[in-house]
Amino acid sequence: MDNQINNILEKNRDRYLKQMIEFLSIPSISSDSTHKADVRKAAQWLADDLANGGLEHVQILETAGHPVIYADYLKAAGKPTVLCYGHYDVQPVDPIDKWNTDPFKPVIKDNIIYGRGTSDDKGQVFMLAKMAEVILEATGELPVNIKFCFEGEEEIGSAHLDDFVDDHLDLLKADVLLVSDTTMLSMDQPAVSYALRGLCGLEVRLQGPKGDLHSGVYGGAVQNTLHAMVELLATLHDKKGHVTVDGFYDQVIPLTDEERITCTKLSNDEALKKELDVSSLYGEEGYSTVARIWSRPTLEINGLFGGFQGEGLKTVIPSTAIAKITCRLVPDQDPALIGALLKKHLREQLPAGVKLDVELMDHAEPFSMPVDHPALKAAHNALEEAFHTKAILSRQGGSVPIVNTFHDKLGLAPILMGFGLDSENFHAPNEHFHLQNFDRGMCALIAFLFDLPKQMN
Numbered sequence: 001m002d003n004q005i006n007n008i009l010e011k012n013r014d015r016y017l018k019q020m021i022e023f024l025s026i027p028s029i030s031s032d033s034t035h036k037a038d039v040r041k042a043a044q045w046l047a048d049d050l051a052n053g054g055l056e057h058v059q060i061l062e063t064a065g066h067p068v069i070y071a072d073y074l075k076a077a078g079k080p081t082v083l084c085y086g087h088y089d090v091q092p093v094d095p096i097d098k099w100n101t102d103p104f105k106p107v108i109k110d111n112i113i114y115g116r117g118t119s120d121d122k123g124q125v126f127m128l129a130k131m132a133e134v135i136l137e138a139t140g141e142l143p144v145n146i147k148f149c150f151e152g153e154e155e156i157g158s159a160h161l162d163d164f165v166d167d168h169l170d171l172l173k174a175d176v177l178l179v180s181d182t183t184m185l186s187m188d189q190p191a192v193s194y195a196l197r198g199l200c201g202l203e204v205r206l207q208g209p210k211g212d213l214h215s216g217v218y219g220g221a222v223q224n225t226l227h228a229m230v231e232l233l234a235t236l237h238d239k240k241g242h243v244t245v246d247g248f249y250d251q252v253i254p255l256t257d258e259e260r261i262t263c264t265k266l267s268n269d270e271a272l273k274k275e276l277d278v279s280s281l282y283g284e285e286g287y288s289t290v291a292r293i294w295s296r297p298t299l300e301i302n303g304l305f306g307g308f309q310g311e312g313l314k315t316v317i318p319s320t321a322i323a324k325i326t327c328r329l330v331p332d333q334d335p336a337l338i339g340a341l342l343k344k345h346l347r348e349q350l351p352a353g354v355k356l357d358v359e360l361m362d363h364a365e366p367f368s369m370p371v372d373h374p375a376l377k378a379a380h381n382a383l384e385e386a387f388h389t390k391a392i393l394s395r396q397g398g399s400v401p402i403v404n405t406f407h408d409k410l411g412l413a414p415i416l417m418g419f420g421l422d423s424e425n426f427h428a429p430n431e432h433f434h435l436q437n438f439d440r441g442m443c444a445l446i447a448f449l450f451d452l453p454k455q456m457n
Contacts, residue, residue, distance in 0.1 A: 001252035004138045009442055012134075017108065017435070019049065020126045029120075030066055030089035031156050036150075039066045041153050042088045042122075046129065046150055047071070051202045053133030055148065058110035061168070063160040066152030066436055070171065074145045075131060076307070079453050081145040082172035083412060085402060086125035086181060087154030090117040091427045098429035111435045118433035121427035124180035124418060125150055127438065131445040140245075143450045147174055149366065151402075154181075157362055158402050165409050175413070176375045177406045182396050182418030185266065187434065190383040190444070191394040192376060193416035195295070198366035199399045200338045204346060205322050205401040206232070206354040212307070212316040223353025225321035226306050233323060235349040240285040243299045243327075245345045251333045253368075253406035255295050266392070275423060292402045294395035298328045326362075328397065335363035369413060379415050381451050386444035417448065 028042035029035040043060055047069050051058040055071040068087065093103040093116050101107050106115030117123065128148070135142055149172060151161055164173060175205045185191045193398030208225040209218075216417075238244050248324070255263070267288040269281055283292040292298075302325065327338055350356050371393055383391035396416065406412045419441035425431045 005134060006443075006448060007084065007367055008134050008138050009439070013439070016126075016130060017113070020113070020123060021106045021108075021115075022118050022128055023049070024113075025104050027088050027104045028117070028135070029092050029155075030153050031092060033122055036250075038064075039089055043067050043069055043150075043152055046088055046125070049126075050129055050148060053129060054136040055129075055132060055146075059377050063153075063164050065156075065160045067149040068152070068161070068164055070144070070148060070168075072147040073136075073142055074147075076142055076145045076453075079144045079219075080176060080456050081174040082176045082178050082449065082452065083147045083172060083406070083410075084128045084151060084178045085149050085151075085406065086128055086179065087121050087151050088125055089152045089155050091155050091285065092124065093429070094201055095429065097239055100430055103429075103431070108435070108446075112432050113435055113438075114430060114432045116431055118431055119424040121154070121181045121419040123417065123433045123438070124420065124441070127419070127441055127445060128178070128180055131442060131449065134442070135446060144452055145174075146449070147172065154402070158405075161402055162405050162409075165378065165405055169410065172406075174408060174410065175456070177410075177412040177414040178445075178448070179400060179403065179414060179416050180290070180418045180441070181400060182398075182416045182438070183420045183422050184418070185392055185394060187421065187437075188389065189389065189392060190387045190389070190419075190440075191392045192379040192383060193394050193396045193418075194373075194376060195331065195368035195373050195395040196366060196400055196403060196416070197294075197297070197395075197397055198333065198335055199362055199364040199401070200327040200329060200335040201361040201363065202325050202339060202342060203322065203359045203361060204229070204232075204325060205357040205359070206306075207320055207357070208354050209317070209319050212319050215315040215317050218317055222410060223351065224354070225318050225354055228351040228354045229304065229306070229321035229323055231351050232242060232346060233348055234302075235345070241283050242285070245299070245341050247341045248299075248338065251337070252297060253331050253415065255291060259295065260288075260291065260346070263294060263393070264288045266290045293397040297330050297333060300326055300328075303309070328399070329366045331366045331368045333366060339363070364399045365404045366399075367403050367407065367414070368395075373413055375413050375452060378451040378455040379417050379448055381449035381455075382444045383417065385447045386440045403429065415448070417444065417445075 026042040029038045048072040058071040103116040162299040267290045306321035308314035
């Protein structure tokens, strides 16, 4: 990388970190209406920072929910256009008593910054915004055309972003989508992702008698909805970890031999057990741990509740039982079809004495792209330059629904080049971000912008 750029990164590092802390201190919790003004404050902060960094046409664009920030710099004639996406909203902080520090008063200790949004995704959004500022300060021009689209609703499902994209197709037109909202494989092993799992979520509700019943008076005479729910949920898997819903695997694209080998090499079961403090791992038989996370569909019970939840005992037969279920899906599974198959299975396996209601909830399409795309090559080169090791072409076990939106509506090739770690507690107490990866990530993002035109000629 150019020495002048390195010098600017080094000279301004303390100032950048102070600015990042200022940004992270805004409690932009999109799911909580009491923080609506804070979400807008974060949007304004980000817009101001982009403008101060030399970006042009900075706008705060309204949606039916929280606003979208747009900015651009379009002076590289004949060069590719990169659309940078990220989100400035964050998850709630509960349970607050599990935090070692105030989630919205970020602190730096041992070159790690702690606070809500440090890893997901405000810290990485800040990096995207700064990469253009650094290059402009060093050279006065950018090697590509660049656009920014930062939203404030990712943590609540990006409910209004599809409509926003439909209304701004010309404004968002580009060649490549750059997203820094994914993770590396380990502290010293960067990755660029070419595939994401999708999502199908549903709520299952069983209704028994008209109200909770005294277990002494009615026990043995009526169905217990919690018993029925446990029996019903037990039909969803066999003892080998396979999902038993008819048709669930019909659309799954098998792994290639090369992908299987890569997943096996990257699987370190002993290290994962130690990290998670579990005695054994569990999953679909016949696949390595990484293969199960990256490239196999799953069905998980995320919540199960009903009856008495308080301290002590209350001898009732619950009238209602509820389960929350999500499926992670892989190419070419269709979330709508999977939802329909699940509803059919649950109806067919329903125990006697209860009524069933199934509500389909969040969904996202899985995604994959050709591994020989030139933009992936540019990302691979940039990561190798910054981390001094070859990057892994990886899949991601999670979902980034907006990737499909930008790909389907704008034809963009998504480059998923994130710098977080799975162990950094995003969505949990004590979220943090390793600043070593802030430094290396900044170098990688800048190197990507310089290499992209070479690869896409």
